[in-house]
Amino acid sequence: MKTLRYITWGILPVLLGTVISCGNNKDFKVKTSNLEIAFNANGSIESASLQNGQILRKITGHSTLKGCQTVKVQASQLPDGGVTFVKTLLDTLNNNELQLTETFTPTANSIRWEVLIEDDAASWTTPIETLFKYPAAGNVTHWLPWADPRGDISNGGTDNALIANAILNSGDLDDFTSWADPLVTLPLADNKWHYGAPRYEYQNPGILYCPFQGDVISIPMLSFFEEDKDLGLSLVLSPEDLLLDIDLVTSKSGDIRFSRYNHRLGEGREIKFAMDIIAHPSDWRSSLEWVVDRYEGFFHPVNSLAREMGGTGAYSNSDVAFDVEKMKKMAFRVNWRAAFDFPYLGMYIPPVEQDEEWMGFIRQRNLGKITRKPSSIPLMNAYCKKMDDHGFFVLSYFNVTEFGTQIEYPRPESTRKTGEPLWKNSNDLLYEKFEDAMLFVPEAQKPVLDKGIYSARPGLPFWTWEKAVAMDPGVKSFQEFLVEQARRQIEALPNAYGICIDRMDWTRMYNHRTDDGVSWMGDQPVGSGYVSWNKIMDRLHPIFHENNKVIFVNNHVKRIEQLKYVDGIFDEFTYAGSSLNAIALLGNQKPVLGWISNDQQLLPDSDEVMQKYLYLGVFPMAPFPGNDHSIRPSELADKVYLDYGPLFNQLRGREWVLEPHVIAVTSGEARVNLFKTFDSYAVPVTYAKGSAPVEITLRKKELIKEGLVAKVFYPGEATPALISPEVVNGELKIKLPTKRNCAVVKIYLP
Template sequence: MKRFSLGLLVLMVFFISCKQLGNTRDIGCVKVDSNGGIISLRLDNEIIPLTAYTMLAGCRQISEVYQDNLNEDKVLYTRFFEDSLGNRCSVTDQYTAIPNGLLWNVEIRGEGKAWTTPVETVLKYPICNETRCWTSWSDCLEDKWVDPLNPRTFQDKEYVYGGKDIWDTNTISLPLFSILEKSKNIGITLLESPADTILDMSLKTSVNGEVVFKRDNYKISNENSIRLQMHLVLHNAEWKGGVNYLVNNYPNFFEPKNKEVFNVAGGGAYSAWEGEIDIEKLRKMNFSFNWRAGFDFPYMGLFLPKVNSTTERWERFHQHGVKVGDGYSSAGEMESYMHRMREDGFHVLCYFNITEVGNHIVYPIPPRFAKKDEDLWRKPNDFVYYTDVKNALVKVDEENGDSPLYSNWEGCVVVDPADPFYKKHLLEQVERHINYLPSSSGFCIDRLDWLRYYNLKGDDQVSWKNNRHSRFLLLSWKEAMKELGTLMHQYNKVIFANVLYSRIDVMEYLDAIYDEYGQLPYSLNRSALLTLKKPLVAWTVSSDDFKPNPDDYFQRHLYLGAFLTVPYPGNDHTILPDESIETYYEDYGAMFSELKGRRWVLFPETFKLEEGDAKVNLFETDSTFVMPIVMGKSDDVIVALNRTLSDFTDCRLLYPEGRVQSIQPINNTEKLYFKIHLERKCALLIFNKCQ
């Protein structure tokens, strides 16, 4: 028989003496039972037997439930748990009534040495044949695009928040799950705050209506508390209801810090080309910026060396051994190119990366090359092994000794951006970019896929990996970006990123996404749901990506509000000039230009496809509402617009090849109806806002 430790006994005695045993209680629209779990949801006169509770996997409850009635709208329930090894903790669920729902806070405090077990939020719902559900899924069918906005029936599926890797198609990018009853116009969403410290998390659903959010690798000890904040909210029976609540309550993750990004974003390129360009043709294709792929830097992680003047030159990196220009660069030459692009009406984003360093790094550790410390930066192996960068090298496996973790690009290695020395090194480079490159519009940061890893050399006081302390690199990203992002935005620079780890909590200091795998349907889907209020630009590798139907490819991007990579001279592993496909870019260029500055309209019941078969979405810009009607299976459709959006001066239709046609609505007391003829299966309905 196990004995309770003195610390746990003292804590339990405190709860017994200060709080009453649990009893059933109504809190706003929910009923909580004596064990501290939700047992029903009340909507008007209807009682829905929805249940929800907190579980610790592999643990048993070893106490009564202690209740603290803070006020009529806020109640605490505390329980004590133990696992099979005798590790113990307390779990407190705090429920607070809010308009149209419930705020649900969970706190877990350990007792004694550190341990871990999955922390689960379980919801069970009595589904029927008409019940549908929605989450931010990205999955598609054998590389065939599937509309991510469509609700589905409950399935036996498991989704990973952010994905196990780049290729994982069973991914969610927003931490929420919605249940939709169309016949009753009822929606119920369970979501977790993106401001929480979320480590590894998955969402598991079943055909019987059970939903489980499972969180792994939390450190449970008497040194720290695990705190989670969830919302259970009621809304109408649209997928947008829960998402709109999430966006409105956590705008820091959805709104760009620098609105200048709406001027920068548009058709993109990833090119080292500095020669002549066809300016008018690029404008017709909606080209807006080049993510500079010139590899002006000496090696990964040193993107602008500490030089004495803007004319001092250094040897630039030769990717695959290929020399660009004469093989050298300077801050002055970089600025000259960016200034020319600005004069042509285009923008340039500098390459940046905060998780990789060096090139052709050797292991075992080679002898030092530099004679003087001030020259250690000139050779990547010197910089990695003979400066304090060595302390930032990420360790993920105890068995690999002091070997670094290698990237799959040109022999560079992975670093922890929260390491004090390396973070200072990054911030110094940001300052040099600001001072030396005024014509640069900002950065595009590459390779966030490393943020999935745990650095066993670090300690974030939150994670527990391989039975030891560690530092989750996503938390390192957050720490570094708080300073780096603030500095960039202070000087009106924008920050794009090639995220590759698609979860909303990476987005707080990012202004836009440039998705290197955006040509893949599932990657496009997950990035689209991360950029509801920010620009998205998607990669296109070659003209093969448009097969079998180029119109469908362009219209899919219009529907999700995503700009495309434009055929551009010198594009690196993305689409090069090709007359056979450039015709399509010019045909759709004006339509994509109307998406400049777009944000998704998430208000409930704003529009409806009344007749016909097509995909319909709605965006707004500062001056317009823009409705893509795409991939039509009928020649004509009727769209109804809610009168709450009727404050516009005029409206028009825009078709491929740039044809414009005015249109007038059919008035109704509650809605405005538009009968629209489609050309090449699509049209863009544009409303000019009253100013």
């Protein structure tokens, strides 16, 4: 540590107040409207006073760097009622001193916890940890935005290595697609959770990553509850920070640890993180509500037009005639077009004259011959217009992490003829314009061999489908190309409503041939795919949003900060319970559409399948002609979707209502949720048991009115039933029978 650090401490009294020696800071406290936190002599949290001082809990908490020891602490009171602790840490491995400052300040409804790390040593990295403990007791439960509350495979969850092998070997995925309700609190447990996806490691690269894994959280937060006291306390990491890889470890004792990996320390850098400690009622809705309100830009669509697109969807390459009214009965709204009418990945609108044709991407086999379908800008836009005229939306295919087809490495000799456009051959364009953006397998990674789709040999590119290569959208040369492609989408396809970006799984990776200035892996500077995603979205989103278009994503990696400029989700793996849960929680204020691969995934009980989508407000893919690796029309599929389509139609425009204790089943047994729609509220009643009516109690103030009109929609019944809610003791009561264990109640405001 440089002498300048000690001089800085010397002027702290002028800037912040009186410097307190480490032995005299036991009386430091920070107080907000419903929470007071006290600190000990080491600058760590030692207790919390809640519910206006009526309840005291011996919570503890502090941040540190793994492998470092605290050797000195100085504290100062801040004018705004906060406190700051300046800690000198010793890196015991390298015998280097660095500085960690933790500042706690009151906000209107939380205590803000900020961490600043300053280090003048050579560049290095170690996990940056935040430790927190809530005292365990028999009545303490917890909740996470978990993909599966059962966690990893040891607790009945899923294992990604087994999943990848099953996919590559055409195995049975049924064992990995089970569903567990994410809207429950559970007793404290020993578990490890990955934020968004398991982190990329050399010896455990997880290249073929599909989001079937249960031990994933989609928002970096954790909530503790004491139901008998209506008491909740949450720790929430800020999605506004630069977030790389994060793991969360929980324990039965109430100890938790957030570990942040691969951040580059040293060379005078300042690394900052922010968190909030929030006191609230004992309902998962209340903690999630705080996060949604505080970080609304990550949860709400930028373009409100996206809400109109809520409905069942398709990923279809078909331009054949179809029964429009039938699809509307199935709640069909949007086709993410899988025509693959672009010449190759990345080149979605080639630089051609308006009427010039080119050959489409996918090679089709017919009687042993490989053919490619011709396409053009007028043909593409004509399809968009036709669907628009029918009242449906078209999203164009887009991808920012893959490029080309039949890419060779090393660079092959060009076969381009004189005067032939460079774009015609993806090898030529790649090596001429943005070879520096290719993503290569690090030398330190172990080889991964499979059927050839995702073989990874150190020193070679990452290849993907149709022998395209993985790309780094953070590299400027490739960014410029993608920005140009985005502008062509706007100009060429005025009748398309926007894009859906595929293959976000590559954002887990690190580019060992670039330097983003903030990431460090394998004792070298690298470029994080998460940083690259932020860079390309900063440039793409204005192009679409300023032209009233939307951006949807197929987000294999489930991280809230990646959705900052995203209007909706169209997830490829929603038939797996873990993926369904993760996107539902991420998209609680955005339209979310989810995959069903084939009609066999509606079995053995199609009612249970449809009801988990209703319960979580996710629209399942519809059986549409020409769907690519997804459900197509069949006798079974058509019947199920015609039965449930009217129920999903009642959820159009839905937004989760997140007020604490706003809805409950007070008689009978069922799973319920509450959504605000365009003109009403919708209550899906699902998984009901027994023949007795279900009583639902609503505490939403806007609904505590006499004379409200409500309709009940049942699967397979064309006409809804009218019911009359009652106001009893300041609550709205709705009592109704279910049919096929299900109903959707629509409550209309006067």
